[in-house]
Amino acid sequence: MTRLFNDPAAFADEALEGFTAAHRRWVRPVTGGVVRATATPAGQVAVVIGGGSGHYPAFSGLVGRGLAHGAAVGNVFASPSARQIHSVATAAHGGGGVLLMYGNYAGDVLHFGQAAERLAADGIETRTFAVADDISSAGPDESAKRRGIAGDLPVFKAAAAAAEQGLPLEEVLRVAERAGVRTRSFGIAFSGCTLPGADHPLFTVPEARMAVGLGIHGEPGIGEEALPTADEAALLLVETLLKELPDDVADPAGRRAAVILNGLGSVKYEELFVVYRKVAALLGDAGVEIVDPEVGELVTSFDMAGISLTLTWLDDRLEELWRAPADTPAYRKGALGDPEPDRDRAAATAAGQDTAAAQDTAVSDAAASGTTAVPVASDASRRAAGTVLAALDAVARVVDAHAGELGRIDAVAGDGDHGIGMRRGSSAAHRAAHDAHRVGAGAGTVLTRAADDWADKAGGTSGALWGTILRSLGTALGDRDAPDAARVAEGVTEASAAVRRLGGAEVGDKTMVDVLVPFADALAAATAEGLPLAEAWDRAATTATAAAAGTADLLPRRGRARPHAEKSLGTPDAGAHSLALITRAVHGALLDHH
Numbered sequence: 001m002t003r004l005f006n007d008p009a010a011f012a013d014e015a016l017e018g019f020t021a022a023h024r025r026w027v028r029p030v031t032g033g034v035v036r037a038t039a040t041p042a043g044q045v046a047v048v049i050g051g052g053s054g055h056y057p058a059f060s061g062l063v064g065r066g067l068a069h070g071a072a073v074g075n076v077f078a079s080p081s082a083r084q085i086h087s088v089a090t091a092a093h094g095g096g097g098v099l100l101m102y103g104n105y106a107g108d109v110l111h112f113g114q115a116a117e118r119l120a121a122d123g124i125e126t127r128t129f130a131v132a133d134d135i136s137s138a139g140p141d142e143s144a145k146r147r148g149i150a151g152d153l154p155v156f157k158a159a160a161a162a163a164e165q166g167l168p169l170e171e172v173l174r175v176a177e178r179a180g181v182r183t184r185s186f187g188i189a190f191s192g193c194t195l196p197g198a199d200h201p202l203f204t205v206p207e208a209r210m211a212v213g214l215g216i217h218g219e220p221g222i223g224e225e226a227l228p229t230a231d232e233a234a235l236l237l238v239e240t241l242l243k244e245l246p247d248d249v250a251d252p253a254g255r256r257a258a259v260i261l262n263g264l265g266s267v268k269y270e271e272l273f274v275v276y277r278k279v280a281a282l283l284g285d286a287g288v289e290i291v292d293p294e295v296g297e298l299v300t301s302f303d304m305a306g307i308s309l310t311l312t313w314l315d316d317r318l319e320e321l322w323r324a325p326a327d328t329p330a331y332r333k334g335a336l337g338d339p340e341p342d343r344d345r346a347a348a349t350a351a352g353q354d355t356a357a358a359q360d361t362a363v364s365d366a367a368a369s370g371t372t373a374v375p376v377a378s379d380a381s382r383r384a385a386g387t388v389l390a391a392l393d394a395v396a397r398v399v400d401a402h403a404g405e406l407g408r409i410d411a412v413a414g415d416g417d418h419g420i421g422m423r424r425g426s427s428a429a430h431r432a433a434h435d436a437h438r439v440g441a442g443a444g445t446v447l448t449r450a451a452d453d454w455a456d457k458a459g460g461t462s463g464a465l466w467g468t469i470l471r472s473l474g475t476a477l478g479d480r481d482a483p484d485a486a487r488v489a490e491g492v493t494e495a496s497a498a499v500r501r502l503g504g505a506e507v508g509d510k511t512m513v514d515v516l517v518p519f520a521d522a523l524a525a526a527t528a529e530g531l532p533l534a535e536a537w538d539r540a541a542t543t544a545t546a547a548a549a550g551t552a553d554l555l556p557r558r559g560r561a562r563p564h565a566e567k568s569l570g571t572p573d574a575g576a577h578s579l580a581l582i583t584r585a586v587h588g589a590l591l592d593h594h
């Protein structure tokens with residue numbers, strides 16, 4: 001149970017505020033997360049990590065010398081937005097380029113990828129690397145689909161230590177790749193976590209049973225077995241990992257490995273030590289030499305009861321990097337000596353002059369007060385903007401009314417945060433649209449402003465995809481003339497294509513694409529017949545509702561639900577369902593504004 005919170009929607013922001021207040025020796029806050037309190041030495045590659053909140057010490061607790069230069073911190077169980085990542089990376093950049101590192105989740109991949117493009121456009125050389133160590137989440141033939149769990153730490157650390165040694169960006173990336181392919185994790189769980197504000201855990205495991213193959217977002221395991229003794233748990237973890245060795249490790253005997261026994265949140269240290277006692281003995285029996293083991297909480301999931309074992313198979317180079325000193329709020333190793341305080345930045349921060357943060361704040365404050373200049377729009381487009389605003393109001397209201405239901409559907413095989421993310425995104429989009437409309441924006445600009453704020457405030461997979469949908473529509477509608485039904489249909493078709501390009505999903509994968517494509521097709525067909533917009537939209541929304549219901553019969557092939565495919569049979573996809581609800585609500589707004 002997560003007991004101590006104020007407004008659940010503010011939990012991640014308030015936790016970050018308290019974290020930075022408690023750790024000023026190591027970190028300073030910037031828009032979107034934290035960077036080291038000391039400046040990145042000139043020319044050094046900056047390793048910027050990130051992910052959702054709820055996993056402490058991942059990700060903010062791993063910022064400091066010898067480890068990350070900055071961390072972008074998202075909402076609970078949702079990736080940070082591209083704008084947050086861009087802001088943190090800009091603040092961390094020391095002239096040597098940036099390596100963005102994160103766990104392999106759809107939301108992170110989308111947002112870090114977009115941030116990399118923006119950094120490159122700013123002239124900052126940037127590479128990305130997604131950690132994919134969890135062997136339970138996909139088979140060896142699909143290892144690129146695996147999610148990142150406690151293996152984040154050794155892979156981040158290898159790359160960061162290489163950066164600290166002054167290696168150029170391409171070599172730091174190669175180190176990350178080498179550590180990545182040699183890092184494997186596997187876990188078990190006894191109960192799921194309870195998100196702030198929720199009254200029950202994301203999943204439960206029957207008494208005297210355990211879930212095998214856990215995720216770090218309360219995703220249930222891929223199997224279930226009888227509750228083991230500590231020694232039996234150790235045996236399962238070690239045997240499973242020794243069965244899947246990296247290609248160039250034919251035999252564990254005589255090999256060295258970094259070992260992490262990770263607690264997910266409510267398994268206590270003594271329990272971990274009892275398990276580790278046997279892990280060490282079993283690895284010893286297999287001839288594995290353990291190097292600098294870690295036993296403790298390194299990647300958590302609130303109060304989830306579970307443990308995971310991670311092995312990184314070392315070579316001389318990876319061992320040197322694993323043993324290298326580090327000094328962060330949550331991870332310290334060896335001795336680095338006292339750092340020179342970052343006087344310039346400390347003074348600037350105190351005076352409220354932190355450049356990246358100050359610029360971002362200025363932009364968002366201006367946007368919030370509606371003072372940002374908007375492009376000139378025709379009267380007709382400004383009138384259409386009124387309809388767009390009403391539609392976005394309807395979107396925010398329908399999402400708010402169904403947020404709990406969306407969370408429950410998402411929790412069946414995902415991480416339960418779809419309602420939270422959609423609520424944050426849709427309300428931010430409505431606010432941005434309102435501000436833009438107030439200062440005379442046309443329909444296109446109202447939609448693109450709403451798009452940016454949806455993606456930024458929601459983060460996560462759906463934040464990136466909804467940002468893309470609204471932006472595509474905004475681009476199609478423009479600010480010049482009154483958009484007719486055919487133009488709206490073209491915009492929806494473009495949005496459908498853009499979501500498929502960005503997320504890579506196709507019809508049948510059990511995602512929102514299963515609704516977006518038939519909705520776009522039905523709208524295009526109805527407008528081609530000459531139906532007025534509200535009527536055409538009504539017909540297409542009916543198609544969308546049926547398509548969303550149809551996703552209950554599908555097995556997910558993408559996103560977080562994929563490893564738990566069977567569990568999701570009989571339940572529609574959360575993103576498909578929310579999209580169908582939204583199309584119906586928008587129809588109401590179109591009728592009212594007819």
Ligand SMILES: Nc1ncnc2c1ncn2[C@@H]1O[C@H](COP(=O)(O)OP(=O)(O)O)[C@@H](O)[C@H]1O
Binds near residue numbers: 078106410510512576
């Ligand atoms: N690759 C993808 N392409 C299109 N939609 C996707 C993709 N991956 C996931 N989704 C949609 O996103 C929804 C989940 O949104 P959200 O809860 O924000 O995601 P997460 O917490 O997994 O980041 C899914 O129900 C699905 O409809």
Ligand SMILES: O=C(COP(=O)(O)O)[C@@H](O)CO
Binds near residue numbers: 105217
């Ligand atoms: O959940 C996380 C990010 O993945 P999404 O796909 O955005 O949900 C996060 O907690 C790990 O980075």
